């Protein structure tokens with residue numbers, strides 16, 4: 001049997017810096033656990049624009065479609081701010097998500113004990129937190145038509161985006177959320193704004209339909225997304241799985257990131273329908289962006305990207321135990337007080353660069369044998 005295949009797209013800014021640390025982890029699994037991946041690396045985002053004039057070439061898109069899993073660092077940066085919208089770095093990422101049909105974006109927010117003090121909330125509010133946000137990723141206002149900027153007869157301009165969801169788009173992401181809940185604490189909270197948006201009314205009805213017809217054993221609640229944002233910072237441990245649309249999910253997951261201490265800790269998995277081998281099409285990426293303010297300084301926290309690889313082990317390669325081994329290695333390193341700059345606002349701890357953090361995680365993996 002051939003080795004499982006990975007396409008690595010480091011991207012821009014801190015993307016290549018954190019991905020270099022993931023490569024150390026991948027090499028470790030090959031050398032020490034006999035889990036060898038066929039790894040190919042390619043360009044995405046601004047890096048691809050610089051080389052090819054497009055944030056994602058058709059060749060790279062085809063490779064992404066053919067591998068077992070894609071790992072992505074981050075895209076974007078001020079250098080590309082003035083580019084035409086159609087070739088902005090972010091369009092490369094959005095094309096990957098859309099063409100691979102990665103409709104379920106899993107964004108876990110877990111607070112490691114060692115970091116309970118680092119959240120902007122009180123430690124007792126976040127200690128032991130373990131929630132899963134499931135963000136719809138291929139529809140809604142990100143992709144709805146009509147869209148664009150138009151000039152009106154009086155010369156003024158209007159910017160248009162359309163929030164649009166079909167029954168099936170809602171049902172399939174709802175199923176992902178209910179499936180996850182069954183393997184966790186069996187609770188789903190669905191968030192929309194059914195009080196002001198028709199798409200929110202449909203969202204609520206369809207999530208309820210999937211519940212009543214297919215997952216009556218899972219506890220389902222509904223919340224308006226603005227109230228959900230408030231509840232997320234008031235008492236986040238009330239949630240198990242949250243399912244929500246593309247835009248609300250984008251915002252709520254950044255908000256949830258601060259519950260864990262740093263955006264540099266949050267991984268994600270973007271999953272589509274099963275391929276012929278029964279595994280989902282998948283792209284794994286940290287929730288954070290290219291962090292232009294710290295790029296090139298060895299300050300980036302690689303944990304989010306490394307934990308995204310752990311999600312790949314679990315969801316794409318059926319290696320749940322190895323995923324747990326990697327997550328424990330990260331936990332042990334944090335327990336030992338190793339801290340990248342984003343985690344240095346408190347007294348104590350051993351300051352670590354991006355690469356020292358990667359080395360410490362590899363050493364903790366060694367210690368796990």
Ligand code: NAD
Nearest residue numbers: 074075076077263264287288289290291293294300301342
């Ligand atoms: P960002 O996530 O890049 O940065 C927000 C803040 O968090 C910054 O202060 C940054 O230094 C810090 N931060 C982020 N990741 C960190 C890490 N691993 N370690 C330590 N600190 C970290 O968001 P932004 O500044 O709004 O966006 C910058 C660029 O990234 C934009 O072009 C945006 O479009 C893009 N972006 C890309 C993705 C992605 O590729 N998935 C996600 C979000 C933003």
Ligand code: IPM
Nearest residue numbers: 075076090093094250287289
């Ligand atoms: C994310 C990012 C992206 C999004 C951008 C970079 C396209 O913010 O992955 O959360 O808005 O989905």
Ligand code: MN
Nearest residue numbers: 250251254287
């Ligand atoms: Mn975002």
